[in-house]
Amino acid sequence: xxxxxxxxxxxxxxxxxxxxxxxxxxxxxxxxxxxxxxxxxxxxxxxxxxxxxxxxxxxxxxxxxxxxxxxxxxxxxxxxxxxxxxxxxxxxxxxxxxxxxxxxxxxxxxxxxxxxxxxxxxxxxxxxxxxxxxxxxxxxxxxxxxxxxxxxxxxxxxxxxxxxxxxxxxxxxxxxxxxxxxxxxxxxxxxxxxxxxxxxxxxxxxxxxxxxxxxxxxxxxxxxxxxxxxxxxxxxxxxxxxxxxxxxxxxxxxxxxxxxxxxxxxxxxxxxxxxxxxxxxxxxxxxxxxxxxxxxxxxxxxxxxxxxxxxxxxxxxxxxxxxxxxxxxxxxxxxxxxxxxxxxxxxxxxxxxxxxxxxxxxxxxxxxxxxxxxxxxxxxxxxxxxxxxxxxxxxxxxxxxxxxxxxxxxxxxxxxxxxxxxxxxxxxxxxxxxxxxxxxxxxxxxxxxxxxxxxxxxxxxxxxxxxxxxxxxxxxxxxxxxxxxxxxxxxxxxxxxxxxxxxxxxxxxxxxxxxxxxxxxxxxxxxxxxxxxxxxxxxxxxxxxxxxxxxxxxxxxxxxxxxxxxxxxxxxxxxxxxxxxxxxxxxxxxxxxxxxxxxxxxxxxxxxxxxxxxxxxxxxxxxxxxxxxxxxxxxxxxxxxxxxxxxxxxxxxxxxxxxxxxxxxxxxxxxxxxxxxxxxxxxxxxxxxxxxxxxxxxxxxxxxxxxxxxxxxxxxxxxxxxxxxxxxxxxxxxxxxxxxxxxxxxxxx
Numbered sequence: 170x171x172x173x174x175x176x177x178x179x180x181x182x183x184x185x186x187x188x189x190x191x192x193x194x195x196x197x198x199x200x201x202x203x204x205x206x207x208x209x210x211x212x213x214x215x216x217x218x219x220x221x222x223x224x225x226x227x228x229x230x231x232x233x234x235x236x237x238x239x240x241x242x243x244x245x246x247x248x249x250x251x252x253x254x255x256x257x258x259x260x261x262x263x264x265x266x267x268x269x270x271x272x273x274x275x276x277x278x279x280x281x282x283x284x285x286x287x288x289x290x291x292x293x294x295x296x297x298x299x300x301x302x303x304x305x306x307x308x309x310x311x312x313x314x315x316x317x318x319x320x321x322x323x324x325x326x327x328x329x330x331x332x333x334x335x336x337x338x339x340x341x342x343x344x345x346x347x348x349x350x351x352x353x354x355x356x357x358x359x360x361x362x363x364x365x366x367x368x369x370x371x372x373x374x375x376x377x378x379x380x381x382x383x384x385x386x387x388x389x390x391x392x393x394x395x396x397x398x399x400x401x402x403x404x405x406x407x408x409x410x411x412x413x414x415x416x417x418x419x420x421x422x423x424x425x426x427x428x429x430x431x432x433x434x435x436x437x438x439x440x441x442x443x444x445x446x447x448x449x450x451x452x453x454x455x456x457x458x459x460x461x462x463x464x465x466x467x468x469x470x471x472x473x474x475x476x477x478x479x480x481x482x483x484x485x486x487x488x489x490x491x492x493x494x495x496x497x498x499x500x501x502x503x504x505x506x507x508x509x510x511x512x513x514x515x516x517x518x519x520x521x522x523x524x525x526x527x528x529x530x531x532x533x534x535x536x537x538x539x540x541x542x543x544x545x546x547x548x549x550x551x552x553x554x555x556x557x558x559x560x561x562x563x564x565x566x567x568x569x570x571x572x573x574x575x576x577x578x579x580x581x582x583x584x585x586x587x588x589x590x591x592x593x594x595x596x597x598x599x600x601x602x603x604x605x606x607x608x609x610x611x612x613x614x615x616x617x618x619x620x621x622x623x624x625x626x627x628x629x630x631x632x633x634x635x636x637x638x639x640x641x642x643x644x645x646x647x648x649x650x651x652x653x654x655x656x657x658x659x660x661x662x663x664x665x666x667x668x669x670x671x672x673x674x675x676x677x678x679x680x681x682x683x684x685x686x687x688x689x690x691x692x693x694x695x696x697x698x699x700x701x702x703x704x705x706x707x708x709x710x711x712x713x714x715x716x717x718x719x720x721x722x723x724x725x726x727x728x729x730x731x732x733x734x735x736x737x738x739x740x741x742x743x744x745x746x747x748x749x750x751x752x753x754x755x756x757x758x759x760x761x762x763x764x765x766x767x768x769x770x771x772x773x774x775x776x777x778x779x780x781x782x783x784x785x786x787x788x789x790x791x792x793x794x795x796x797x798x799x800x801x802x803x804x805x806x807x808x809x810x811x812x813x814x815x816x817x818x819x820x821x822x823x824x825x826x827x828x829x830x831x832x833x834x835x836x837x838x839x840x841x842x843x844x845x846x847x848x849x850x851x852x853x854x855x856x857x858x859x860x861x862x863x864x865x866x867x868x869x870x871x872x873x874x875x876x877x878x879x880x881x882x883x884x885x886x887x888x889x890x891x892x893x894x895x896x897x898x899x900x901x902x903x904x905x906x907x908x909x910x911x912x913x914x915x916x917x918x
């Protein structure tokens with residue numbers, strides 16, 4: 170650790186010296202209004218929070234041209250935030266090398282997503298449009314001693330605008346590439362004494378940027394309608410009650426990628442599609458299976474009631490009650506070819522009921538947050554796998570359909586307490602502890618339908634009422650020292666926990682065995698500072714994560730005892746131990762009036778200490794030599810913006826930014842079995858993306874018009890990967906959007 174810390178500090182110092190030449194237009198210039206966050210469940214300045222927190226105000230989100238949460242990709246060091254593989258409504262979130270990319274309903278997220286303090290249990294439904302948002306916060310590292318649900322990797326918090334006692338209205342229209350059209354409208358204000366109402370609506374459409382020229386179909390599009398109603402009682406008085414109702418409907422085409430290796434039959438390994446050793450550059454064209462419905466549909470709605478009462482200036486209580494439902498019908502062409510190999514339908518019905526009680530005590534010396542949390546979640550799903558061409562000619566090319574019907578019930582209970590005490594005016598220590606107990610009950614029936622009598626010999630695989638309970642105690646310790654009004658130093662140790670589960674892709678008896686929880690112990694130290702008369706804000710953090718029993722889905726093939734034929738094996742294992750360590754730098758400057766410069770730089774060194782996999786017999790059952798997924802060594806974003814003040818004619822702002830990510834693995838399984846040879850297609854080499862904007866705003870700040878360009882160099886880059894090599898050798902990757910332009914006009918009152 171000593172050499173690592175020394176190198177990190179030297180690198181940070183060098184970057185500070187080099188800062189005037191490296192800058193970005195992202196999370197708020199140093200000279201702007203101070204951003205108040207609720208990262209520790211109480212309102213405080215972002216610069217006073219002894220933890221890594223990146224916050225984005227409404228103004229900053231507008232400046233970024235951010236339409237949904239994935240537009241924050243690159244604006245936070247060591248954050249991977251992209252659309253999930255094969256689904257238009259899932260989000261792949263990794264923080265400091267810790268995440269969970271699989272949208273299968275039995276996998277829990279590693280990074281918690283919260284909207285107005287309500288936890289979203291699935292990664293489906295989390296690609297949130299930014300509609301009437303007050304701010305977005307990204308918290309890096311475990312957060313269990315302060316938040317309702319245990320979050321092992323971090324938290325993404327979306328805080329919507331609370332209606333107040335002043336009338337406020339805003340509307341915007343965006344048109345752009347690929348027939349993009351988006352309209353947003355929001356209005357809020359008082360309707361009676363101490364009662365305010367807010368309504369916001371969104372309609373967003375875009376044609377697909379991937380096409381099948383043979384079937385004349387488009388994919389990877391957008392078709393979303395969303396709305397939110399908020400009612401606030403009590404104003405800013407001692408008793409406040411906030412009621413919220415939101416809903417989202419999506420009706421998009423499939424999300425389709427590109428195969429990266431030769432596809433073969435399951436029986437005999439005969440070639441179905443032979444690809445060249447070196448693939449030609451991707452041109453956003455694909456082939457898909459004729460007859461497969463081209464759709465992914467989502468209905469997602471929820472309601473919540475948040476009640477708070479201040480007994481006095483020091484002591485308050487809060488209750489957060491929420492209910493949510495998520496229904497998705499996704500067709501996915503996993504192999505991304507015209508052949509019926511990995512074509513599936515996944516229909517999910519999910520509902521969750523959560524209740525959280527908080528006690529908050531604040532004085533000059535004490536800051537105490539305690540809570541009780543309860544979550545009840547029910548998920549049922551129906552899956553169909555169509556694979557007529559997978560079995561192959563050795564069995565006479567039979568028809569093949571496999572269905573899965575499963576049910577998962579999760580009950581999560583937790584109690585947490587976090588207490589901070591000011592030892593002196595400058596020195597504060599914090600202790601936290603969380604106890605979590607989670608119970609899961611899982612049932613499943615798998616059925617096989619085929620024209621081959623041999624494949625019908627073992628038609629069903631069923632189990633009912635598998636039951637497991639896991640518990641965990643997670644402590645945290647934080648110390649911070651306010652060296653001056655402008656400089657704070659802190660250190661933090663925290664444990665994170667993600668419960669175990671059951672394998673929702675079990676194909677063979679024994680694969681349904683439960684897997685154990687994950688644990689991480691996180692160590693972090695940092696400096697938050699402002700200087701040069703607050704014209705520069707500089708935040709530096711270094712961290713080390715000891716990540717144990719990480720859950721990995723691995724791919725293999727076994728012999729079916731009923732048919733004596735090969736059968737895909739998709740097992741979830743607790744693979745071993747991983748270490749991630751690194752450094753993060755966030756700098757913001759306004760050196761002269763009108764000029765904003767800022768940069769975020771993340772360095773991440775992620776490596777397996779142990780990765781036990783019995784398939785790798787040539788290496789003693791170890792594959793620790795592999796590269797951890799979604800863990801690029803460097804993430805950088807740099808840029809600048811200048812605002813010309815034209816007096817009564819308003820202002821014009823020109824901004825540009827560049828985003829860099831170094832080489833990254835796109836799947837956990839990224840070498841051939843029993844080999845150190847990497848699957849080249851499952852890696853994305855380093856690349857840069859360039860964005861720019863030109864915005865006019867009137868002198869009163871009520872009207873604006875802007876042109877936004879993204880990926881100006883039209884870079885072709887991968888964001889995700891599917892590894893299903895046990896099913897016809899399927900390996901598929903997904904790509905980010907090509908060059909796009911948009912024009913937005915906005916009116917505010």
